[in-house]
Amino acid sequence: TQLLEQSPQFLSIQEGENLTVYCNSSSVFSSLQWYRQEPGEGPVLLVTVVTGGEVKKLKRLTFQFGDARKDSSLHITAAQTGDTGLYLCAGRLAGGYQKVTFGTGTKLQVIP
Amino acid sequence: NAGVTQTPKFQVLKTGQSMTLQCAQDMNHEYMSWYRQDPGMGLRLIHYSVGAGITDQGEVPNGYNVSRSTTEDFPLRLLSAAPSQTSVYFCASRGQGYIQYFGAGTRLSVL
Numbered sequence: 001t002q003l004l005e006q007s008p009q010f011l012s013i014q015e016g017e018n019l020t021v022y023c024n025s026s027s028v029f030s031s032l033q034w035y036r037q038e039p040g041e042g043p044v045l046l047v048t049v050v051t052g053g054e055v056k057k058l059k060r061l062t063f064q065f066g067d068a069r070k071d072s073s074l075h076i077t078a079a080q081t082g083d084t085g086l087y088l089c090a091g092r093l094a095g096g097y098q099k100v101t102f103g104t105g106t107k108l109q110v111i112p
Numbered sequence: 113n114a115g116v117t118q119t120p121k122f123q124v125l126k127t128g129q130s131m132t133l134q135c136a137q138d139m140n141h142e143y144m145s146w147y148r149q150d151p152g153m154g155l156r157l158i159h160y161s162v163g164a165g166i167t168d169q170g171e172v173p174n175g176y177n178v179s180r181s182t183t184e185d186f187p188l189r190l191l192s193a194a195p196s197q198t199s200v201y202f203c204a205s206r207g208q209g210y211i212q213y214f215g216a217g218t219r220l221s222v223l
Binding site: 004006009031033035040041042043044045048088090092098099100101102103104105 | 116143155162170171204206209211212214215217
C-alpha cells in the first residue's frame with residue numbers, strides 16, 4: 001500500500017487546456033513537495049508547501065496543501081508542451097521523521 | 113558544480129552477480145538516499161544516510177547494502193542480483209529545506 005496516492009495515473013490533454021493532479025493520503029505530513037521528472041533524468045523540485053491551506057503559485061502552476069495536511073493538488077493553467085513529464089508528490093510525515101515518501105506519480109502528456 | 117553524480121548510467125547483470133552503484137555529491141550535504149523507480153510505483157526508498165557512518169533502511173532494503181565512509185560518497189551494493197531488481201536507481205542528496213537533488217539515474221537490467 002502506497003502512503004501517497006496520486007491521481008490520475010496518466011493524463012493526455014491538448015495544449016491550452018487546464019488540468020489538476022491530486023496527491024492523497026490518510027497520514028499527516030509536516031511538508032509536501034512536488035517534483036517534475038523528464039525522461040532519462042532525475043526528478044527536479046518544483047515547490048515545497050508546509051502550512052495547512054497554503055497555496056503557492058509558480059507561473060501557470062498552482063500548488064495547494066490541504067487544511068489537514070493530508071493531501072495536495074497541482075493545477076496547471078493553459079498547459080504547454082513543455083509541461084509534459086512525470087509529476088511526483090513527496091511528503092515528510094509529521095512527527096520529526098527524516099524520510100521522504102514519494103507518491104505513485106502522474107504522467108502528463110500535452111499534445112500540440 | 114556537478115551536484116549528484118551516478119555511475120554507471122546503464123548496467124546489465126546476470127542473476128547472482130554482484131555490483132556496486134556509485135553515487136557522489138559535491139554539495140557537502142549530510143543526508144543522502146537511494147531510491148528505485150518502477151512503472152506505476154513512483155520512487156521507493158531503499159536506504160538512506162544522515163551522515164558519515166550512519167545509515168538506515170528505507171521501504172525496500174532487502175537485497176541491498178550501503179555504507180557511508182565519507183560525506184561525499186554513498187555507494188549501493190547489490191549482493192546477488194535478481195530479476196526483481198531490474199529498475200532505475202536514483203541517488204539523492206538533501207540540502208536545506210528538505211530539497212532533494214537527484215542524480216541522472218542508473219538503469220539496471222538483471223537477466
